[in-house]
Amino acid sequence: MADLSNNHEAPGEPILQVRNLQKHFPLTQGILFKKQVGAVKAVDGVSFDLYQGETLGIVGESGCGKSTVAKLLMNLERATAGEVFYKGQDITKLSGRALKAVRRNIQMVFQDPYTSLNPRMTVGDIIGEPFDIHPEVAPKGDRRRKVQELLDVVGLNPEYINRYPHQFSGGQRQRIGIARGLALNPEIIICDEPVSALDVSVQAQVINLMGKLQDEFNLSYIFIAHDLSIVRHISDRVGVMYLGKMAEIGTDEQIYEHPTHPYTQALLSAVPVPDPEARAHRERIILTGDVPSPANPPSGCSFRTRCWKAQEKCSQEAPVLAVPQRFQGVDSPAAHFSACHFAEEKQVVPVH
Ligand SMILES: Nc1ncnc2c1ncn2[C@@H]1O[C@H](COP(=O)(O)OP(=O)(O)O)[C@@H](O)[C@H]1O
Ligand SMILES: [Mg+2]
Numbered sequence: 613m614a615d616l617s618n619n620h621e622a623p624g625e626p627i628l629q630v631r632n633l634q635k636h637f638p639l640t641q642g643i644l645f646k647k648q649v650g651a652v653k654a655v656d657g658v659s660f661d662l663y664q665g666e667t668l669g670i671v672g673e674s675g676c677g678k679s680t681v682a683k684l685l686m687n688l689e690r691a692t693a694g695e696v697f698y699k700g701q702d703i704t705k706l707s708g709r710a711l712k713a714v715r716r717n718i719q720m721v722f723q724d725p726y727t728s729l730n731p732r733m734t735v736g737d738i739i740g741e742p743f744d745i746h747p748e749v750a751p752k753g754d755r756r757r758k759v760q761e762l763l764d765v766v767g768l769n770p771e772y773i774n775r776y777p778h779q780f781s782g783g784q785r786q787r788i789g790i791a792r793g794l795a796l797n798p799e800i801i802i803c804d805e806p807v808s809a810l811d812v813s814v815q816a817q818v819i820n821l822m823g824k825l826q827d828e829f830n831l832s833y834i835f836i837a838h839d840l841s842i843v844r845h846i847s848d849r850v851g852v853m854y855l856g857k858m859a860e861i862g863t864d865e866q867i868y869e870h871p872t873h874p875y876t877q878a879l880l881s882a883v884p885v886p887d888p889e890a891r892a893h894r895e896r897i898i899l900t901g902d903v904p905s906p907a908n909p910p911s912g913c914s915f916r917t918r919c920w921k922a923q924e925k926c927s928q929e930a931p932v933l934a935v936p937q938r939f940q941g942v943d944s945p946a947a948h949f950s951a952c953h954f955a956e957e958k959q960v961v962p963v964h
Pocket of ligand 1: 673
């Protein structure tokens with residue numbers, strides 16, 4: 613496993629440390645006597661740090677394991693292996709009261725504001741629901757005021773407290789989801805594709821709101837998206853996932869200007885470029901073939917079946933997520949990790 617330990621002075625302390633996280637869903641056959649015939653390796657050895665006050669973008673195609681990582685970070689799914697340290701405490705081993713206490717500080721905002729809000733509950737009940745589990749945050753008599761304050765914080769009229777979700781637009785519904793996420797005053801918010809279901813024109817407004825709330829409440833974000841363009845302006849660092857693994861992780865600049873992993877380079881080449889001059893000079897990388905099944909990933913490097921750089925070694929040996937020689941000497945969190953046998957090579961494909 614990659615050594616991501618940080619013994620140096622860092623600008624912020626890691627608030628979450630994820631180590632070799634795995635989630636394998638059993639594949640079974642038979643109805644009466646279920647027999648395990650394999651496993652879907654949804655998350656297969658993921659390691660990263662989340663620093664206090666930062667936004668870490670996590671990007672990858674549909675099915676690469678992003679939502680499963682999100683659920684593992686809150687222990688909504690039990691990890692098959694690995695650890696998630698929140699301020700030094702391994703969440704994956706917690707249950708009952710200890711888990712409840714940690715979960716208060718780690719909240720989630722879900723992808724689809726159309727289905728994640730109960731249509732039969734008023735906005736006030738939806739936003740105030742977390743107080744049922746943690747009444748110590750808002751005693752009964754104080755709830756209404758708290759909920760109205762939260763509505764105001766996310767830019768909604770506090771008088772809407774008795775309305776139902778269908779009376780709001782998609783963007784407003786996601787603001788309700790964000791207000792609920794903020795209710796318990798968490799330190800970390802995991803946003804699982806929070807704007808993917810919204811119109812492009814509304815996406816920026818919601819992202820701006822999230823940026824504002826981050827400053828106001830000193831939040832650390834994990835911001836999941838399926839494409840690199842969405843997280844660009846909100847992320848301090850970005851991790852790129854492929855088939856249950858982290859392919860590359862680094863600062864905004866490292867990932868967008870100096871990507872080392874062929875998969876990152878391919879994803880970047882698909883990002884629309886508004887400037888026609890820059891577009892003309894750009895080389896598109898078209899990935900051939902489908903994403904392999906996580907139940908039967910390729911040997912060695914899981915990206916090799918679609919990689920234009922792949923060589924013999926790639927089918928025999930799985931590359932480890934590590935800092936290439938040429939980037940060493942930089943302290944975390946500015947370290948640039950890559951899981952490619954050829955990460956030592958300077959970038960050969962123009963991506964901008
Ligand atoms: N509860 C489950 N049981 C079996 N397979 C699952 C389950 N949840 C997710 N998967 C599989 O795990 C893989 C990763 O899924 P997911 O984490 O939802 O990816 P993403 O969010 O990146 O689209 C997919 O192949 C998906 O079908
Ligand atoms: Mg998902």
